Amino acid sequence: MAHKFRVAVIVVVFAAGSTVNAGAVGAQPSSTSITAAGITAAVQPDGTYEVRAQQPAAWTFTGSVGAKVTDNRTRTGQDAIGSYREIDFGYTDTVARTASIRVYQNTAAVLFGSTTGAASPNVPASGVPFPSLKAPALPHQESFQDRAFSTYKFGGAPAPDSPLLSFDDQANGFLFSAADNFPVAKLGVGAGNTLSEGIAASVTTLPAGFTHQSILALGKGIGTTYGTWGSALMALGGKHRVPNDANTTLNKLGYWTDNGAEYYYKYDENLGYTGTLLAAAKDFADHGIPLGYMQLDSWWYPKGSSNTWQGNGNLRGGEYTYRAAPDLFQQGLAAFRDQVGLPLITHARWVDPASPYHGQYTMSGNVVTDPRFWEGTMRYLADSGVVGYEQDWLSDGAQAQYNLSDPGAFVDNMAQSAAAKGIDLQYCMPLPWNYLQSTKYQNLQTTRVSNDRFERGKWDEYLFDSHLAGSLGEQPWSDVFMSKETDNLLLSLLSGGMVGVGDKIGDLSTTNLGxxxxxxxVLVKPDTAIVPLDSTYLAIAKDAQAPMVAATHSDHNGLRDAYVFAYARNGGSQSIGFSPAELGVNGAAYVYDYFSGKGRLVPAGGRFTGTVSDGSYYVVSPVGRSGIAFLGDAGKFVSAGSKRISQVSDQGRVETTVQFGAGERSVQLHGYAPAAPKATATSGTAGPVSYDAATRLFTVSVTPGPGQKAQVQLG
Structure with a gap:
């Protein structure tokens, strides 16, 4: 695996009226400064440097390379993030190094860089890596732990491969992390709140021209800070955001057989394992809920020294061979795929010590780094109808030795070989660095963000960790649950990513799935992942038992419908509140309690308050020029999701396009109106409007026209 060596750090700041000043190119014997997007970066001849920002607050970050600077110069250019101005300078710390500070014109970013001129000990003579920034000491911090799924935490020392978010009581914040060499990155927090990004102690020597990158994002609002940080990392990694309907596994309901599902290492003995799964798929189809794909968990391949599907030893052992267990799949995996008629996702572990792979392929620890293995594996999967590969146990057995090459060879060859065969990846049990590493792979599309078997005790980690995954372009996945569990199903749907259940045959809830x-x-879901509000971050950072209020949305032509899920975190009931404005819903809004069927009009600038316990769900719709708050499909959790309501506008009357699935005959629309509205259809039909003068809620049934669409006007 080839490595490009250069060190970098990014600072991202939000400021209005950003400008870029022209700069000369040439040696600068004295202090040098550059300004762009409201950020000023400066380097002094004695080796000190600083970044000053006026927005979101007057913050200064300072550091020193510990040596005199040589050959100061400025230049301009453009990279994947955008147009920039840059200060370049040289200095010596054990070996000669060159460094740079780069400020961006349009994305309000600053990039710090350092390049080693010769091989060097990992720890420089100065004792600190570049950059080491004395940062503002803000009252709150969030980071992610070096444990399965990288569960969030507030306060305390961050894991070395974690990003670190610091924020004040107005939710102004900055986020600092590695931007490259993620497996061996080492985040440090020293005296005086000095933040540094270096390389883990397992690496003793850095080669000439070594590259390390780090990113610091500043923003007004925690969600804004995460968003810009993630966008910058994706730009550096060459990744684009994955649409949440990019493939069958994201677009349709799935059936899962992992830990917590009914058929995890268990099946109907009268049917056999494959027969049981065929019957499960038929059960869904018979109830009018067709599946889009099926996941096969670790039971599907032989494991441990026993070379059996049940495995043996600790945790049943690792992969003996990564092929379908012949006693379960007598005709092979491809034949099963043809029988079930569904694309497959297949699970993977680490390689067992008894596996013949140890003698056949180059390995590091208990994972294969050899591209030949990955090419052969992905060819076999593709030929068997597999569209998704789930790499599990990334925080446990599925880890390479932590040096400068092996972790990258493991995940790079996995991703590249999968991409060549059109297979998408999912990370499971990820460490913080796995989340960040995903920015290098366009086909790394989903990441499990909470522990096995989704349930109430895992809601918090699911929501906070979804912010990490979503900001980096990964669709978060909750893990399996049963369809009768309304709140678990709803929360998983609100991720905007995949949704999968693990029901026993004959036990599914058609009401919930409908x-x-x-x-x-096809899933009717929001545009983005549900995450805690900025106000929730502040509340929980101050009080560990504060309630959860999280939200996501659907956007249509400048109109936003928001979806809010809230629950108590004190074991009882708690008061909650939010404003439509903080959800991005402008002006007056109608807040509809989905489960009670009641709502409340909130005036522009107003605030909604309520009391929650186990889980409350609200649809928040804007009141348009017509005076109507259009709530969408009365029969869907995400009532204005784009797969149902493909278009909405309100320039004095509501105009909407309703998308029907094959075989669907009618949809009931509903909303709030100050008086009974009239409904007309220009495509399809609209029935009579039913209006409740007491609640001011209306409903109307519509049927599809050509193209399985109805075009309806309300006013």
Whole structure:
């Protein structure tokens, strides 16, 4: 695996009226400064440097390379993030090094860089890596732990491969992390709140021209800070955001057989394992809920020294061979795929010590780094109808030795070989660095963000960790649950990513699933992942038992419908509140309690308050020029999701396009109106409007026209 060596750090700041000043190119014998996007970066001849920002607050970050600077110069250019101005300078710390500070014109970013001129000990003579920034000491911090799924935490020392978010009582914040060499990155927090990004002690020597990158993002609002940080990392990694309907596994309901599902290492003995799964798929189809794909967990391949599907030893052992267990799949995996008629996701572990792979391929620890293995594996999976590969146990057995090459060879060859065969990846049990590493792989599309078997005790980690995954372009996945569990199903749907259940045959809830998918199995979901509000971050950082209020949304032509899920975290009931404005819903809004069927009009600038316990769900819709708050499909959790409501506008009357799945005959629309509205259809039909003068809620049934669409006007 080839490595490009250069060190970098990014600072991202939000400021209005950003400008870029022209700069000369040439040696600068004295202090040098550059300004762009409201940020000023400066380097002094004695080796001190600083970044000053006026927005979101008057913050200064300072540091020193510990040596005199040589050959100061400025230049301009453009990279994947955008147009920039840069200060370049040289200095010596054990070996000669060159460094740079780069400020961006349009994305309000600053990039710090350092390049080693010769091989050097990992720890420089100065004792600190570049950069080491004395940062503002803000009252609150969030980071992610070096444990399975990288569970969030507030306060305390961050894991070395974690990003670190610091924020004040107005939710102004900055986020600091590695931007390259993620497996061996080492985040440090020293005296005086000095933040540094270096390389883990397991690496003793850095080669000439070594590259390390780090990123610091500043923003007004925690969500804004995460968003810009993640966008910058994706730009550096060459990744684009993955649409949440990019493939079948994201677009349709799935059936899962992992830990917590009914058929995890268990099946109907009268049917056999494959027969049981065929019957499960038929059960969904018979109930009018077609599946889009099926996941096969670790039971599907032989494990441990026993070379059996049940495995043996600790945790049943690792992979003996990564092929379908012949006593379960007598005709092979491809034949099963043809029988079930569904694309497959297959699970993977580490390689067992008894596996013949140790003698056949180059390995590091208990994972394969050899591209030949990955090419052969992905060819086999693709030929067997597999569209998704789930790499599990990333925080445990599935880890390479932590040096400068092996972790990258493991995940790079996995991703590249999968991409060559059109297979998408999912990370499971990720460490913080795995989340960040995903920015290098366009086909790393989903990441498990909470522990096995989704349930109430895992909601917090699911929501906070979804912010990490979503900001980096990964669709978060909750893990399996049963369809009768309304709140678990709803929260998983609100991720905007994949949704999968693990029901026993004959035990599915068509009522709940019918509120989740169209008749063709397509998920009706929001545009983005549900995450805690900025105000929730502040509340929980101050009080560990503060309630959760999280939200996501659907956007249509400048109109936003928000979806809010809230619950108590004190074991009882708690008061909550939010304003439509903080959800991005402008002006007056109608807040509809989905489960009670009641709502409340909130005036522009107003605030909604309520009391929650186990889980409350609200749809927040803007009141348009017509005076109507259009709530969308009364039969769907995400009532204005784009797979059902593909278009909405309100320039004095509501105009909407309703998308039907194959075989669907009618949809009931609903909303709030000050008086009974009239409904007309220009495509399809609209029935009579039912209006409740007491609640001011209306409903109307519509049927599809050509293209399985209805075009309806309300006013």
């Amino acid at each position: 509120q989740t998918v169209r008749g063709d199995g």
